[in-house]
Each structure stands twice: as C-alpha cells, then as structure tokens.
Amino acid sequence: MSLNPNKVISGTFGRVWLDGALMGEAFGLQAKIEIQKDEFPIAGSLVPGEKITGWKGTGSLKFRKVDSRLISMIGEAIKRGENLEFEILSELADPTAYGAERILYKQVSFNDLTLSEWEVATRGDVEAPFTFRDYKFFDLIQPV
Template sequence: MLHDNKMEVWINDVLVDEIAAFQAKIEFDKEDIDICGEMMTQHKITGYSGTGSMTLKKTNSRMIKLLANFMKDGLEPDVTIVGKLADPGNGGSERISISGVSFDDLTLFDFEVKSLGEVECPFTFTKYKFIDLI
C-alpha cells in the first residue's frame, strides 16, 4: 500500500500552499589540520551556517509583499519558516523551525510563454529548533 507524504511550509505562521520544493541545511566551516606522520589531512569543524532554498509556483506575489516594503525603508523583516514532512507509513512527522531567515534576493519577474512560472527563493538562517522528529 502506498502512502502519501504530506509536506508543508509555513512562513510567519502562514501556510505557503504554492510550495514546490524546500530545503534547509547546515553547512560546516572546517579548517584543515596537518598531523606529522599522517598522509591524510584531518579536519576540524570551526563553525557552521544555515542555508536553504524554496521554490514557489508563481500563483501570487507572496515574496514581493513580504520583502518589498521593508527594502524601501532599508529594513529586513523578521522571518521564521517551519517545514513539515509527514509520512503516515513511517509512523510520524518531522517539523523543524528556522528563524533569523534572510533572503538572498527578490525575483520581480521571471516568466516564460506557455510555462507555469516558478520563483526560486534562496536564504540563510541563524537559528533552528526541532519541533518533531520521526
């Protein structure tokens, strides 16, 4: 029996129903360490940063409404994103909240004739919290 996964993304407590893809990940900053007698370079994690991306079907002006007014005033909005993946066949769901979200760009137009438009929204974030884990 096949089960449908349920994926959701919420921006500041508002469901993003036009979501097509979502990714948030931690990228590690590493420093090389050379050790006498070892041919293989060792590595030490010295920090990390949060990066991610959303792909939205172009059905509304969500990102322009979220960012444009703040940009005019030289401000940055306070953004929190919650991603959820529920798999009934796996007995649970995973929800992770990321905050301190800062978008890398704002697409004003990107369209092609006879094609449903998509908007790519890359971002960085400064905090994360596990809400539910499978």
Template structure:
C-alpha cells in the same frame, strides 16, 4: 529497537515530498513545491606530524536553504518588499513539515532568522506556469518533531 538488531524498511515507509508543507512567519504557503534546509560546516585543516592524511576541525556552520513555489500570487513581493521599503529587518521564521501518512512518523523543523538572498520582482515565460525560487540563509533551527 535494541542495538545491533537488524531492521528492514518497507517500501511504503519512504517519505514522499508530496506531503511536505511550509509555514512562513506563521502563514501557510499553499503554493509550495519544494523546500530545502541544510547546514554547511566550516572546517580548518589541522596538520599532524608523520601523517599523510590531514585532519579537520569544525570551527563554524552556516544555515542555507531554499523554497520553490508555483507563482500564484505576489507572496514574496508582499512579504519582503514591504519590509524592505519600511526599512525593517528582513528576518523571518520558516517551518518545514513532512508528514506522509505511510511513514513511521512526521518531521517538523523550524528555521530561525531566515533572510532571503534576493527578491524576484518578475520572471515569466510565455506558455509556462511560473515558479519562484527563493534561496536564503538562516541563523539557527529547532527540531520540533523528528522520526526515530
């Protein structure tokens, strides 16, 4: 598309999270319900003479995210708990893929050095299907596939 050209999206081109997938340390996570990866920017205020509005300079960034899963098996207990007991580094690789067949492309992003914020050992309620919410931080990312 040329610069300045107007493009009208079709309703079918909106990407549905139904087609989202996650791999954690190379293992497919079949029970995934949702995934979020984002970068929070750390900014410092820069005062400027004779200006009412403050300026800002980005001086750092932090990767944060979370995965939500249906409780099917003890995936997180096995993955994190064993490494913790072995006193090994608790860093993982996570790949998010969003590939709706109606969309104009697919998106895959790799989060590097994922470190989970906590380990839920038990959390259930009578009459409800269990869910696991696992927030984390990450130290870097690679854009494997992006939609242009």
C-alpha cells in the same frame, strides 16, 4: 532490516509555513548546513585533522506564483536597506512513513527577490534562496 518501500518518505506530504502562515503554494523546500572546518597537520599522519569552526545555513523555497506575498513582505524593505528576517517551519508528514519531521528555521533572510518572471504557456514557479542562522527540531523520525 530490509527496506520497506511504503516507509520511504514522499515529498507530496510536505508543507511550509512562513511566519506562521501556511504556504499552500509551496511545492519544495531544501535546507542545508555547510560545516566550516579548519585543517591542521598531525605529526606521524598523512591525513590532516579537522576542527569545526562554524556553520552556515542555506536553503531554497520553491512555490507556485499565485500572489505577490514575498514582494509585499520584503520589496520596500530592500529599497530601504533593511534585511528582514522570518521563520520557516517545514513539515514532512507522510502517513505511511515511520513518523513526521518538523523543523523550524529561524532568522531566515532571503537572498534575492523575483519581481517578475513569466513565459507564455508556462506555469509560474519561483525559487527563493535563503540563509538562516538558527534551527529547532520539533519532530524527528527515529531509526527503526
């Protein structure tokens, strides 16, 4: 099968919900699994074997600064030593693609909090890195 350019998913149709609230200001999301493995030698082979021993979920949420949403949600908790956890729902639903993808990230913990960052004549963009401990697939795009 050859590639149909109309079926390539465009991030323009991505949306994000933070704890059930649509973040209209979001313009990017990335979430990854870092697979942790142990290596061990195998007799008679030059290539070691590997066994999965765990995983770590990391990500980054990008959004336009339009309000103090994250500062309000976690600013005071950080000062008390609380590690608040959230849910992030990512949806990518390009109408010309083969389907939509929705993934819920659970037990999300932000790694830092941008209190202030601005520069004259520059759009206010924020990147908020996070970790997550669980995820659930709601919709996946099946191979054609």
